Structures are given as structure tokens and as C-alpha cells.
Amino acid sequence: MRKPVIIGQSHNIISVLANNVDWGALDATVLRQIIDNPREAGVQFTAFLKNGGRVTISSIEKSTPIPLSDLIKSRFDWVNNAITNERFPAPDRLWNDYREFYFGDISSKEAVKRMKVKGYEPANSHELLVWNGWDGENFVVALGSVAEVRGNRCVLCLGRYGLERSLNLSQWVNGWSAICRFLAVRKSSGS
Secondary structure (H helix, E strand, C coil): CCCCCCCCCCCCHHHHHHHHCCHHHCCHHHHHHHHHCHHHHHHHHHHHHHCCCCCCHHHHCCCCCCCHHHHHCCCCCEECCCCCCCCCCCCCCCCCEEEEECCCCEEHHHHHHHHHHCCCEECCHHHHHHCCCCCCCCEEEEEEEEEEECCEEEEEEEEEECCEEEEEEEECCCEECCCEEEEEEECCCCC
16 A cells, blocks of 8 residues: 655645555546546545545545436436436435345335345445446346336336346336346445
8 A cells, every 4th residue: 555645735636646546446436526526536535545545435425426317328228217316316325335136026125124134225226326237137126216206106227128228117016026136235344
């Protein structure tokens, strides 16, 4: 690990970060916030020093949230137009210790119960979209963010329909078939 540096008035905080952070070890969300919000870079650098040279997801939870629409851009061939920033606002947490659960036929309520027994929480909308583990084939559901759409409680679902990678909505009350997997998260021990 490199020694912490002292920032003088003439140094640019971004260049200091660029020279002292192991960028390959950072989550894409952290990188995006540093690039898009240079004022927040000072907060990131402080977190970097406090964490012994590591910037963690927990260090960005209070900084400027990334809108859902920015996380969706260019990732999917089709997106349900009812999926909006207003319906799925930036959540209070953004954990990065992921686990994909497979239960077979199950209700939403029972799926959440089983995740919690294992020490996990259902992933929210933003955790689902920053997750890099989707294989692009399986249906993966995030039960942690629920929005009302045309009178129904709906959650986000990644899926493939034909050749299209899609982000769709499905109803919370639906029983889920055996083809679905559920994304869950827990707070990382490093956060």
C-alpha cells in the first residue's frame, strides 16, 4: 500500500486520487461518482485515507445518488417505460456482497423470509443494476424496491426475451416460477 499523501493547495484532488487509489479494486459506482461529482472527490479521498487506502461502498452512501436512468443506459435492448427515477428513487443503502438465490416455485414473501434466514436482504433497484454477475440469460428479480404501477406493487426483473436483454416489471404478489432467481445482498465485512 502506498503511503498517504498530504494535499497542498496546488494539487488537484482528482490527480491525487488517480495516483493513490487501486482503481481496479473499486466498484464501478464509486468510480462513476468520483468522475461525475468532482466536489465529492474530497469526501472519497478522506474515506480512502480513513480506510487505510480503500474506498468502500459504505463511504459513498451519503454522497450524490446516481439516478436509476443512468444505471440503465445502454445495458438493455428493451426497458419497460414504467421504470422511472420517480418510481425507483436512489435507495439509502448500496451494499455489494451479492448472492443469487434459487428457490423453485415460491411467493415473494417466502423468498424474502428465506433470504433473511441466510443473513441477506433482497436487493434493491440500484443494487440490481450495479451488480455485474448477471449471465444475461436467467430471470433475476430484485424484491427490495417496490413501486406502484397502475395499481399494482411491482419489482424489477432482469430477463431475456428472444435475443433481447430486458429490464421489466413483475408484480410482487405473483407466485414466482422455478425459472426465477432472486438477488440478495448483505453488508460486506469490509464496508
